[in-house]
Amino acid sequence: MDRTNSRDRELRERAAAVIPGGMYGHQSVGLLPDDYPQFFEKGEGAHLWDADGNRYLDFMCAYGPNLFGYAHPEIDAAFVRQLGLGDTLTGPTGLMVELAEALTGMVAHADWAIFCKNGSDATTMALTTARAHTRRRVVVRAKGAYHGALPWCTPRPAGVLDSDRSHQIFCDYNDVASLEAAVAEAGDDLAAIFAAPFKHDTFVDQAEPDVAYARKARELCDRTGALLVVDEVRAGFRLSRDCSWSRIGVQPDLSSWGKCLANGHPLSVMLGNDKARKAAASIFVTGSFWYQAATMAAALETLRLVRDTDYLERITALGEALRAGLAERAAAAGFGFRQTGPSTMPLFLFDEDPDLRKGYCFSSEMLNRGVYVHPWHNMFLCAAMTEADIAHTLDAAEASFAALKRQVRDLAPVEKLAFLSAGAR
Amino acid sequence: MDRTNSRDRELRERAAAVIPGGMYGHQSVGLLPDDYPQFFEKGEGAHLWDADGNRYLDFMCAYGPNLFGYAHPEIDAAFVRQLGLGDTLTGPTGLMVELAEALTGMVAHADWAIFCKNGSDATTMALTTARAHTRRRVVVRAKGAYHGALPWCTPRPAGVLDSDRSHQIFCDYNDVASLEAAVAEAGDDLAAIFAAPFKHDTFVDQAEPDVAYARKARELCDRTGALLVVDEVRAGFRLSRDCSWSRIGVQPDLSSWGKCLANGHPLSVMLGNDKARKAAASIFVTGSFWYQAATMAAALETLRLVRDTDYLERITALGEALRAGLAERAAAAGFGFRQTGPSTMPLFLFDEDPDLRKGYCFSSEMLNRGVYVHPWHNMFLCAAMTEADIAHTLDAAEASFAALKRQVRDLAPVEKLAFLSAGAR
Numbered sequence: 001m002d003r004t005n006s007r008d009r010e011l012r013e014r015a016a017a018v019i020p021g022g023m024y025g026h027q028s029v030g031l032l033p034d035d036y037p038q039f040f041e042k043g044e045g046a047h048l049w050d051a052d053g054n055r056y057l058d059f060m061c062a063y064g065p066n067l068f069g070y071a072h073p074e075i076d077a078a079f080v081r082q083l084g085l086g087d088t089l090t091g092p093t094g095l096m097v098e099l100a101e102a103l104t105g106m107v108a109h110a111d112w113a114i115f116c117k118n119g120s121d122a123t124t125m126a127l128t129t130a131r132a133h134t135r136r137r138v139v140v141r142a143k144g145a146y147h148g149a150l151p152w153c154t155p156r157p158a159g160v161l162d163s164d165r166s167h168q169i170f171c172d173y174n175d176v177a178s179l180e181a182a183v184a185e186a187g188d189d190l191a192a193i194f195a196a197p198f199k200h201d202t203f204v205d206q207a208e209p210d211v212a213y214a215r216k217a218r219e220l221c222d223r224t225g226a227l228l229v230v231d232e233v234r235a236g237f238r239l240s241r242d243c244s245w246s247r248i249g250v251q252p253d254l255s256s257w258g259k260c261l262a263n264g265h266p267l268s269v270m271l272g273n274d275k276a277r278k279a280a281a282s283i284f285v286t287g288s289f290w291y292q293a294a295t296m297a298a299a300l301e302t303l304r305l306v307r308d309t310d311y312l313e314r315i316t317a318l319g320e321a322l323r324a325g326l327a328e329r330a331a332a333a334g335f336g337f338r339q340t341g342p343s344t345m346p347l348f349l350f351d352e353d354p355d356l357r358k359g360y361c362f363s364s365e366m367l368n369r370g371v372y373v374h375p376w377h378n379m380f381l382c383a384a385m386t387e388a389d390i391a392h393t394l395d396a397a398e399a400s401f402a403a404l405k406r407q408v409r410d411l412a413p414v415e416k417l418a419f420l421s422a423g424a425r
Numbered sequence: 426m427d428r429t430n431s432r433d434r435e436l437r438e439r440a441a442a443v444i445p446g447g448m449y450g451h452q453s454v455g456l457l458p459d460d461y462p463q464f465f466e467k468g469e470g471a472h473l474w475d476a477d478g479n480r481y482l483d484f485m486c487a488y489g490p491n492l493f494g495y496a497h498p499e500i501d502a503a504f505v506r507q508l509g510l511g512d513t514l515t516g517p518t519g520l521m522v523e524l525a526e527a528l529t530g531m532v533a534h535a536d537w538a539i540f541c542k543n544g545s546d547a548t549t550m551a552l553t554t555a556r557a558h559t560r561r562r563v564v565v566r567a568k569g570a571y572h573g574a575l576p577w578c579t580p581r582p583a584g585v586l587d588s589d590r591s592h593q594i595f596c597d598y599n600d601v602a603s604l605e606a607a608v609a610e611a612g613d614d615l616a617a618i619f620a621a622p623f624k625h626d627t628f629v630d631q632a633e634p635d636v637a638y639a640r641k642a643r644e645l646c647d648r649t650g651a652l653l654v655v656d657e658v659r660a661g662f663r664l665s666r667d668c669s670w671s672r673i674g675v676q677p678d679l680s681s682w683g684k685c686l687a688n689g690h691p692l693s694v695m696l697g698n699d700k701a702r703k704a705a706a707s708i709f710v711t712g713s714f715w716y717q718a719a720t721m722a723a724a725l726e727t728l729r730l731v732r733d734t735d736y737l738e739r740i741t742a743l744g745e746a747l748r749a750g751l752a753e754r755a756a757a758a759g760f761g762f763r764q765t766g767p768s769t770m771p772l773f774l775f776d777e778d779p780d781l782r783k784g785y786c787f788s789s790e791m792l793n794r795g796v797y798v799h800p801w802h803n804m805f806l807c808a809a810m811t812e813a814d815i816a817h818t819l820d821a822a823e824a825s826f827a828a829l830k831r832q833v834r835d836l837a838p839v840e841k842l843a844f845l846s847a848g849a850r
Contacts, residue, residue, distance in 0.1 A: 011519050018525035018537050020702050025711025027516045039519055043511040051519055060515040065713055071509060080505055084496055086468040088689035090485040090797065091452045094436050094464055094476055100443035112443050117542040117691060118712040128576060132584030149711045150575065151553060152589075156709035159557030163588040164577075233713075259713050264513035266542060266691050266714035277445050284581035286450025286574045287543040288490055288658075288684050289691035372515065 003035075003368065007051040011039045025149070026063055031416060032375070033364045043070030045384035048372060056372040057389050059346075061380035064234055064259035068305055069384030075263045075301045082297035088289055095296040102303045103271060108242050109251040110271035114280060116290050119233035120148030122256035122268045123194075125285050127152070129254060129272065130192035130227040133279035138186040141194035142173035144201040147231050173199045174210040183220045190226040193217045195252075197235045197244040198341060203356075203376045203420060205349060206341030214250040227253040227276055233268065234259060237306055238315070238344045238380065243271075262299035267292075311383035312344075318390050319343025319381050325394040333401035347378040354421040357411040358404060365400035366393075376417075428460075428793065432476040436464045450574070451488055456841055457800070458789045468495030470809035473797060481797040482814050486805035489659055489684035493730055494809030500688045500726045507722035513714055520721040527728045528696060533667050534676040535696035539705060541715050544658035545573030547681035547693045548619075550710050552577070554679060554697065555617035555652040558704035563611040566619035567598035569626040572656050598624045599635040608645045615651040618642045620677075622660045622669040623766060628781075628801045628845060630774060631766030639675040652678040652701055658693065659684060662731055663740070663769045663805065668696075687724035692717075736808035737769075743815050744768025744806050750819040758826035772803040779846040782836040783829060790825035791818075801842075 015038075016022045022038075023029070029036045037050035046069060048058040061067070068075060086093065100113040116122055127139055147153045151164035167189070171182040173196070183190060195217055199207035221228040230245050230252040236259065240247055243255050253276050258268030266289070272280055305311060320343045330337030335358070336351025350358040359375035366373045371393050373379060440463070441447045447463075448454070454461045462475035471494060473483040486492070493500060511518065525538040541547055552564055572578045576589035592614070596607040598621065608615060620642055624632035646653040655670050655677040661684065665672055668680050678701050683693030691714070697705055730736060745768045755762030760783075761776025775783040784800035791798045796818050798804060 007519075011522050014522045014526065018522065018529050020537050020539060020697075021706035023517070024539055024706070025709070025715060027711070027716050029516070038516055039522075040514045040516045041511060041518055043514045048515055049511075058515055062513045062515050063713065065513045070511060070514070076508055080508070083501055083505070086466060086474075086495060088487045088490045088691075089465045089468045089495070090473055090483055090487050091454070091463055091465045092448070093466055094432075097436050097440045097443065097464075101439065104443050112445050114445060114449055117714065118546070120712065121543070124575065128584035130584075131586065137586055137588075149709055150549065151577075154709045158707040158709065159553035159555075159704065161556065161562055161592060163562075163591045166588045167586060264714075264717075266513075266717060266720075268713070272445075279584065281446030281449070282583040284450070284574055284579045284583065286452070287545065288488065288693070289542065289689075290450060291452050292689075292691060295691075 045069040059379040065264040067260035078301040079298040082294040087294040092291040093293040119258035122270045123147045126254040134191045136191040137167040140182040143170045229254045265295040265298040315381040355414045369396035470494040484804040490689040492685035503726040504723040507719040512719040517716040518718040544683035547695045548572045551679040559616045561616040562592040565607040568595045654679045690720040690723040740806040790828045794821035
């Protein structure tokens with residue numbers, strides 16, 4: 001490869017001294033191929049530059065936040081304008097009211113909003129609201145679904161107590177019988193059913209929501225008085241301009257949103273209906289920066305673009321073109337190549353690839369051709385992508401499939417993903 | 426009063442429709458005098474404008490985040506410069522490493538840093554790290570101390586389960602015997618002792634940390650292998666350029682910081698020593714915006730000002746002048762007036778004022794004279810304040826004490842603070 005990485009290596013060495021494990025959380029590249037850069041220096045539109053100045057078309061979009069392009073001129077101008085007036089003050093500005101009005105005007109089930117910072121804040125608030133509303137304890141949620149990284153939900157529970165995770169019952173996503181059994185097990189103690197808008201777990205094929213499953217979740221909540229929570233943090237505004245289960249005719253009581261709500265500026269929100277309003281008013285939740293005005297100005301501009309542009313139709317069409325083109329090239333190269341989930345949030349996995357050695361090799365080949373893809377986490381399209389970007393990606397893919405074909409018999413095991421074949425995850 | 430509030434009233438009406446209870450969290454004015462504005466539109470230096478354009482000298486400083494002045498030119502320029510380059514990307518920038526180096530260089534006990542967004546993120550991470558390190562469960566903390574608003578620590582536990590709050594034992598701040606008893610009760614299951622840097626509870630007099638108490642906390646942790654956590658979220662950099670217990674010779678293993686770390690831009694951090702590094706690397710914590718680069722650029726500029734200016738000496742001197750001047754004017758007017766806590770984070774309460782009717786009246790009189798003070802929460806000084814601002818505040822206070830004296834016999838009970846006299850809080 002001809003990419004340089006000396007600055008990245010230097011930063012990694014320095015980071016190892018002052019950051020535990022060198023990096024933490026979802027942006028650690030610990031479980032990515034070794035040649036993936038850890039540090040970046042620039043983002044513009046659909047592109048990203050690593051710390052050594054190498055440029056990539058970025059299919060991760062900051063793991064979601066980048067919906068309209070990095071450093072978006074209008075969104076960031078709205079932010080900077082408000083920053084000069086007032087940002088984190090001794091109280092909120094009128095922008096908070098405007099933003100709550102904008103969201104409740106767009107999202108069919110929503111009558112009110114509570115803003116926060118992390119996606120985990122919004123999902124945790126939803127759980128607390130459901131418990132306050134029902135005065136019951138149990139949440140039913142799907143095995144493997146990600147709803148945040150606080151003790152009750154973090155996927156790697158080091159330092160977490162059994163008591164932090166009590167009163168949770170797990171079912172299989174899209175499995176009606178399993179959902180019914182979990183609800184039956186909760187008995188008269190069911191506070192909430194949590195649902196991802198589609199199955200977007202890591203390392204495995206994604207799945208669209210089954211309509212019968214979604215309707216059953218709604219019906220079970222109606223029957224028991226529990227609240228239905230749809231966690232749109234990752235998928236919000238990439239499937240719909242409304243809560244995405246609107247497309248299958250199911251409205252939740254509460255929904256959580258974040259990521260691209262302000263196109264990368266830190267903001268998340270819990271939305272809810274009138275049924276849950278009193279409970280939402282009864283809980284005490286807050287954060288030092290939850291009232292920040294500049295971020296709300298950026299969100300208002302983001303929502304204007306969501307409402308007034310054809311971004312959703314465009315990224316959907318781009319995603320479909322990408323999917324069709326990849327399928328064609330994978331087949332031509334003779335690879336079994338599964339593309340799952342919505343076209344705007346694609347995940348691809350190779351057949352017969354238990355430790356992802358093919359996926360790793362293919363991803364590294366793409367990276368070397370200036371396309372940043374992910375071997376085991378869903379990706380994200382953004383509205384700054386063009387048809388030319390997709391054409392470039394398909395050219396890179398054709399070359400990468402060919403390169404993979406040359407190497408496939410000699411690929412070394414991926415030691416750091418050995419837990420996958422061991423079935424440990 | 427001659428302040429207008431028509432815009433505030435209009436916003437409150439609209440907010441009542443789309444925000445549960447009209448407002449939530451610590452920036453709700455629900456427990457402030459009725460004439461306090463809920464909505465603001467501008468901040469500059471030490472001043473704040475409400476939604477109707479009324480201007481105040483602001484002694485709340487956004488409840489802490491404003492340390493160097495609202496809309497600080499250099500800090501916000503650093504933010505905006507980085508925003509144009511790249512903010513929330515698919516990975517961190519080198520600024521994260523620089524910032525971790527800057528913090529570990531300034532804070533004596535710190536060998537590493539993990540950045541996050543809310544103060545609650547940092548305190549919760551500290552708890553999880555301590556539990557991972559010790560493989561034990563119990564945290565000992567002081568009754569009434571605020572460590573965030575997640576289920577395990579929120580002061581108003583609607584919707585929270587007993588299991589969310591299990592394995593916590595409470596002691597009285599500054600009471601060595603009570604601390605020892607709590608630790609004894611924890612037995613061999615003690616994971617951490619949490620400590621506020623001083624007692625900064627709401628509604629009651631503040632208290633500086635007792636040296637014997639702080640040393641005992643350290644000694645008990647050393648003896649049991651538990652970790653000592655000092656929660657500097659609220660007080661950080663207003664008492665010291667280091668962890669504030671350094672001043673009394675006690676170093677924690679972990680500390681949590683937030684609020685003014687980036688002068689109002691959303692950032693918090695857990696700092697820790699080498700003993701806790703492996704445990705910190707083992708926990709899974711993350712957030713969509715935790716790697717945001719522009720905020721780290723703002724924090725680096727904030728830390729430069731912390732290191733290179735005499736802001737701390739200046740705000741301390743201003744706080745002392747304010748305290749002396751208020752004491753003199755209160756005495757002259759014949760009021761028993763208690764000022765407690767550090768001079769840079771003052772709280773004042775009137776004698777014989779169980780439902781705070783005197784405090785409410787005085788605060789409203791100050792507000793009418795363009796000075797925003799708080800009747801029951803500690804206040805904050807910032808480096809944008811001047812001697813002239815303090816002189817103006819003392820003039821306003823002299824007039825407000827006189828106005829209070831005229832009204833004091835006829836003050837109505839403060840219904841919304843009736844819980845204070847009832848001892849319910």
